[in-house]
Amino acid sequence: MSRTMDRSPGSVSRIGSLVVRFAGDSGDGMQVTGDRFTAASALFGNDLATFPSFPAEIRAPAGTLAGVSAFQVHIADHDILTPGDAPTVLVAMNPAALRANLSDVVTGGSIIVNSDAFDERSVAKAGYGADPLSDGSLAAFRVYEVPMTTLTVEACKPVGAKPRDAERSKNFFALGLVSWLYHHPLDSTIEFVERRYAAHADVVQANTLALRAGWNFGETTEVFESSYEVPPSTLEPGTYTNVSGNTALAWGLIAGAHQAGLSLFLGSYPITPASDILHELAKQKHFGIRTLQAEDEIAGVGAALGASYGGALGVTTTSGPGIDLKSETVGLAVSLELPLVIVDVQRGGPSTGLPTKTEQGDLLHAMYGRHGEAPVPIIAASTPSHCFEAAIEAVRIAVTYRTPVYLLTDGYLANGAEPWRIPDVETLPRIDPEFQTEANHTAPDGTSEFLPYLRDPETLARPWAVPGTPGLEHRIGGIEKHELTGDVSYDPGNHSRMVHIRADRVARISRSIPPVAVDDPGAADGRPARLLVLGWGSTYGAITAAVRRSRANGLDVAQAHLVHLNPFPENLREVLARYEAVLVPETNLGQLVKLVRAAYLVDAVALSKVEGRPFLVGEVESAIAERIGSLRAAKETRA
Amino acid sequence: MTTTDTTDTAAGADGAPGATTSRKDWTSDQEVRWCPGCGDYSILAAVQFLLPDLGVSRENTVFVSGIGCAARFPYYMSTYGMHSIHGRAPAIATGLAVSRPDLDIWVVSGDGDALSIGGNHLIHALRRNVDITILMFNNQIYGLTKGQYSPTSEHGKVTKSTPFGSIDTPFNPLSVAIGAEASFVARTHDMDRKHMMATLRRAHDHKGAAFVEILQNCNVFNDGAFEAITGKGSRESMLVPLAHGEPIRFGPDGSKGVVLDPDASLRVVDVADVGIDALLVHDEKRSDPSLAYMLSRLARGPFEPTPIGVFRAIERPHYAQLVDEQIAAVRERKGSGDLAALLRSGTTWTVG
Structure with a gap:
């Protein structure tokens, strides 16, 4: 019935x-x-x-x-x-x-x-x-x-x-x-x-x-x-489910570990709005996932790093003040060159700030929030369902390059939900952890030896030799290491080389990431827009909707959205150079805008909002109209 | 395969039955850089002498440390090792132990590393009963930073940072460990290799978190801190060896003993006065930790008769074991995880 x-x-x-x-x-x-x-x-x-x-x-x-x-x-x-x-x-x-x-x-x-x-x-x-x-x-x-x-x-x-x-x-x-x-x-x-x-x-x-x-x-x-x-929408054919960002992210971590053939270890301390990732992973024990609700944020990331050292995929999840507490261990991971994924579900700060409200306030922390020269790759999810893909990408970079990776989402993505076309798991990328199992070098006297910091010439990744592997016993630590043996070294030239190698290793990740896509319908007919709206993370929805509405109102505007924040895609310099003006909407005081200005000497302008709420489409739309208006005015003045 | 080859690379590397190793096989090629005369040397020697005898392999052995003089320890072992960050070794070792229960994991720490900056991680590793062996070198001083008072320094201690004397109440490391639900708690000292090896062997063989305080002399910044109890001349009368099931006796010819008074306090007595039957019989397996706790506080400091040996050794499941049992139980109920099914576990609908 x-x-x-x-x-x-x-x-x-x-x-x-x-x-x-x-x-x-x-x-x-x-x-x-x-x-x-x-x-x-x-x-x-x-x-x-x-x-x-x-x-x-x-x-x-x-x-x-x-x-x-x-x-x-x-x-x-x-x-x-x-x-x-x-x-x-x-x-x-x-x-x-x-x-x-x-x-x-x-x-x-x-x-x-x-x-x-x-x-x-x-x-x-x-x-x-x-x-x-x-x-x-x-x-x-x-x-x-x-x-x-x-x-x-x-x-x-x-x-x-x-x-x-x-x-x-x-x-x-x-x-x-x-x-x-x-x-x-x-x-x-x-x-x-x-x-x-x-x-x-x-x-x-x-x-x-x-x-x-x-x-x-x-x-x-x-x-x-x-x-x-409201009649049904014409979505792409497929099977759909409704996912929140936190659920999609948890599933993405499971998928990433699965694709790499690694067991997943989560070390985490409960914190709003990140706790649901811990809850979701704790439920999925039958995947062999080990979750540890640690005594504090520091132990959460420490245990994750310990698990990675043992050959698991170590992940920690947090938000707000938790990120501050984890910073020292992230620096250790930079030095040890081990895979580690740090998920930061950003919320309003400083300090306790706005625990349940959204903000993109941690980009510069992820980029620079460690003492010393300690580069860390950064990935940001754009929509709730994109958290799935972003998590797999974070795992790929962490495992391939033996590096901690920051995966940024925020309260808006974490709790927001949208229909998601469920991907065919057969189409997900494979990730090869390439564990080291034998000596990798011949010493001058002809004996074979293991050099824990001898690198892959392409990726500059060091070998991942896990305890239990006979013959590869070695010691690593947070003290500066010799560039090949990993032994403690205070040599000035060696330190200089190691600082540069660590920077190069992160910079080279750009070789394996797709170019940033630019949506500029007029460009194909030789009439590119004059204004580019550049975004990252959860502003994707509002920016895209605002760009559509602006075009509907006859304004030419181009849009690009970054997933990789460090390193940037290789074509970003060329993309930025194509436009007279660049507008960067962010729910912070202008963090991406600082990075692109510093990296490319472009006069990008921030559109900031710090109310603990996402952008309204209308707010971005007005800013676009205003920028285009001033470009036109400037042109008329010149004429 | 059996082998009598004793070169550094072959022996002990595969852990094959019959492979024998010596101290040399467990020693790395790194120059040991502790101050000449430091108690750490004798602890390192005790561990390197002990490991060949434990039936374990180098590749399955990991030393994890934090920061401090003691924390250099992993560099000197030819096993896997990580010199991590200040105080965090128990947390890092927890992640390693939970994901790799097959490994033999040692944490090497000092009084500052374990009880000050890392106090939180220590107590939680103990309560969770993570299967690791924690060696805490207690020299009652900060050595690496050149001589500030530590959380085990005595009240009134004059150091560079306490020129008018420390006003802090010190921690009793064994009381902390027992209070943190540790399943294995012991004390030994750097002047007696035999006792160290016997104690460390017990700690290693214990399944779960084992905590060993090793009284260690810092001859540069706190020389002679334990001389009154561990010195050759005073040892016999000042150290109280604990032996499970035996009356607690010490001193020349066992002339001294420990009794439990009706007011629930411990007292050192002359055995001749009370008779052997009146002495407290040591029971390291007692599930109630109160007596072990009282024993940990028999001496108010290293100037009174101080118990050494195993205070407490009880059996309870270790953490990784419980984690694995839970995974197995969930798999029993739900089957192994299926990624495609997981992605369809919510409400789904089909378009087109």
Whole structure:
């Protein structure tokens, strides 16, 4: 029997896209509500992008602005790149949720409120002087007042739950209502509820009743003039799943280790927003993965390095202050020349900063945050699903070049999700660890010997000879080493050569990375754009959407997005030289812009945002228009 | 293959049964650079004499160290070795031991490295019972940085950094180890190779984390720190050898002993006064660590009768063993990991 609910043939409008934000107290279940709406959209075939936002406190005081938790989802019938700049629909479960989110809602947008929560005390607690539902302040919006608490309690009566308990299902009432409004079937959500709360039959029943009551409320009342449908998107053929950045990254690490034939070791200390990678890998023990929740960040990376020394793929994951603590060990890994992947899920800083908010603040730390000349390759993921590919690439570089590698993501990618076309595992790149198993040199007296720092002439990688290999016993350490034997050496010339070799080894990685792709449609007809927008990491979605919109408005603009931040792709110098102006949007005060200016002497200009939030498409779009405007003005002045 | 070849490259390299090695085979070609007269030399010799006798192979033996004078140790061994960073050797060794349970891993550390900058890693390696042998050379001073007080320096110690005397309360290394749930805790000293070798052999054979404090003389910055108990003339009356199942006795002809008083404190007595039957019988296998802890505090410092030998040696599963058992149990339930299936483990849908 299908559990899809029938609906009456009312007025239905087709729309191309929709941005809904669910907002409530952090205990109201807004994350699960948003997540279920997303899952149903994905199954329906919409393209989508999500943006969860929650307070750092587990339960900030109920009803206050500090405690508001929200989940935004953008669904469309076409390929989309961001969770949307501004919600067209806000579901506000209480006055604080309304107040905290109202300024983001598009003018004329819909606001669905739980009117039961707008009592005098709650209104005051949210900092309102008067009830916003009756003081006319919402005149620019379409406001739907629904007594969700009352209706949920009423609907749950058959379960026999106390009103206080029944009330907790009101997020499912809201989900049911929004599902009716946007033609989402309830089946997958009911299945989810049955699975998730299997141990508590009464909870399954209450949530299901609330969900259906929400749907029925939309169906039977005439509160809403119309319902809407976002038709399925035309995605590339294939099998899809919805992944968050942290999950994709964890899977990418598993795939990377698998492709290299190495066992995966994760040394990690819990920290927001990186912990989910530890959680995911800890679940996958049947892959032979060893996860160690270490005593601190330093031990996490130390244990990972120890595992790499033993021939495993050592990985550590962290964020924010964790990166500071790991720096000394990363320097040791530079000296030992062993594979190591350091995942930094960037968050707002300095210090504890904004634990749950996003920022691209650590690029220069990854680049330079060690004492001495200690170069480390850097990879950055661009989208939640790209975290998978980026992780495999980080593993490839770490293993091939025997080096620590920084893999940068951020809070926005970590928790955001998007549909991902699942790759065929047969097509994933192979990685050869090339373990050393025998002597690699003939001494002047004719005997064969092992030189632990004798390098591959192409990659400059040293041999990876792991304990247990007979005849290759050797000692390594953080003291400067002789360039061939690895013995302690304080010789000035040797140190100079070793510093240069370590720098060259990282620089040569550029030989094995693809050139940066430039999207400049006019270039083929000999009419290249004058402005290049250069980005890295999680700004990809906002920049790409902004570039599309700018072109739709008749502006010529080129776009390039970097995955490899150290070393840069070999063609980057030539690419930058092609354009009169380079704009670099970053959620920091301009870190990539410093690197490209220093490396290529180009007058690149930063577009900075440091609010703990990703760029809105409109913000990048305005900056593009402004830059192109000033280029035109300058040209006219010259003419 | 059996071999009588004793050249450096062949002997002991393959660990084949019957292969015999000597100290020379376990010695690297690097010049030893400790100060002449340093106690570290005798510890190095004890380890190099012991290893040929342990039935282990060079390629499966790893020495990991942090920073400090003691931390140069790996360079002098012809095994695998890593001279890492200050205090972190137990953490690095944990990763190595968890991913490579087949290896024989030694951590060499000092009182500053293990108890000051690396205190956190030490206690956690001990509580997890990582299968490593930790040698902590205790000289009660910072040697490599030329003479500052350490976390084991006595209260009032005058050094370059404490010209008016240290005001810190020192750590008792064995009390720390026992408090950190260590399954094996022992003490020996650099003046007695035989005792060192016997103690280190016990530590090596223990499955799990073994912690050995080695009283070591720094003849440059803290000369004679243990002279009152380890000196040739004082040893007999000041060191209290512990032997499992035996009454705790020491002194000339075993004239002194240790009793447990009804108020739950230990006291040194003349055996003649109390009789042998009144002496405390040492039980290193006792699961409750309280008595071992009390023994670790019998002396208030190296000027009172000080127990040496194995304080505690209990059996509990070591960390890598538990990790591997868990992996095996999950595989039993779920089968070995399948990457293609993992990528499809969420909700999926097909387009086109």
